[in-house]
Amino acid sequence: MALSGIEVTLAPPVRCRTRRPGMEDKTASKGNGYKSYKKVRRSEEDGNAVKLTSRDRGVGFGRSEKRMDLKWKCSRACGACCKLDKGPSFPSPEEIFMDDPESLQLYKSIVGPDGWCIHYESSTRTCSIYAERPSFCRVEPDVFQKLYGVNPKWFNREACSSCRDTITSVYGSASEELKNFNQNLRNS
Numbered sequence: 001m002a003l004s005g006i007e008v009t010l011a012p013p014v015r016c017r018t019r020r021p022g023m024e025d026k027t028a029s030k031g032n033g034y035k036s037y038k039k040v041r042r043s044e045e046d047g048n049a050v051k052l053t054s055r056d057r058g059v060g061f062g063r064s065e066k067r068m069d070l071k072w073k074c075s076r077a078c079g080a081c082c083k084l085d086k087g088p089s090f091p092s093p094e095e096i097f098m099d100d101p102e103s104l105q106l107y108k109s110i111v112g113p114d115g116w117c118i119h120y121e122s123s124t125r126t127c128s129i130y131a132e133r134p135s136f137c138r139v140e141p142d143v144f145q146k147l148y149g150v151n152p153k154w155f156n157r158e159a160c161s162s163c164r165d166t167i168t169s170v171y172g173s174a175s176e177e178l179k180n181f182n183q184n185l186r187n188s
Contacts, residue, residue: 069156070156070157070160070185070188071156071185071188072139072155072156072159072160072163072185073184073185073188074139075163075177075180075181075184076126077124077125077126078125078167078177078180078181079120079122079125079126080163080166080167080169080170080171080177081137081139081163081166082116082117082119082120082127083115083116083117083166083169083170084107084110084111084115084116084117085111085115085116086115086166086169086170087169089169090165090166090169093107093108096136096147096148097136097147103134103135103136106134106136107134107136110134119133139159139162139163140155141155144158144159160185163181164178164181164182167181
């Protein structure tokens with residue numbers, strides 16, 4: 001194969017794992033000149049090939065074969081959502097409140113000089129107006145639909161993802177807050 005006058009030779013695939021007893025590589029051509037490799041297991045009864053599941057391959061992240069449906073749940077005494085000046089990796093308040101100038105004005109009025117909400121109590125990591133907090137501070141299906149266009153059917157998935165991103169941004173990917181949030185989801 002030649003690229004801009006340079007000769008490139010593709011090496012054959014390298015086997016990285018040793019075979020377990022009863023396993024073999026099955027090669028199939030995809031018609032593009034390359035071969036794909038699939039692990040198969042021979043049935044002990046009749047010797048026919050049997051497709052391997054992720055459990056057989058030892059692949060996965062500790063979950064069962066069934067997809068885990070998480071339900072969003074607030075992790076108390078975290079406060080990551082109270083960091084209102086989140087930076088360029090998050091949508092700006094102007095983007096979020098494009099059609100709601102009153103909420104934009106309210107949002108900007110509660111951002112303190114350090115980027116945290118003025119109602120955030122750092123000593124207890126709680127909100128001093130939690131019961132009366134603005135609607136945009138609430139993690140609810142209708143709020144996510146109004147602000148972000150998230151279908152209520154996908155609320156839990158999007159809320160969990162949003163919280164993970166926010167916690168990671170504020171406290172870091174190896175933080176106790178993120179570990180607590182993930183544990184909280186597994187226990188709910």
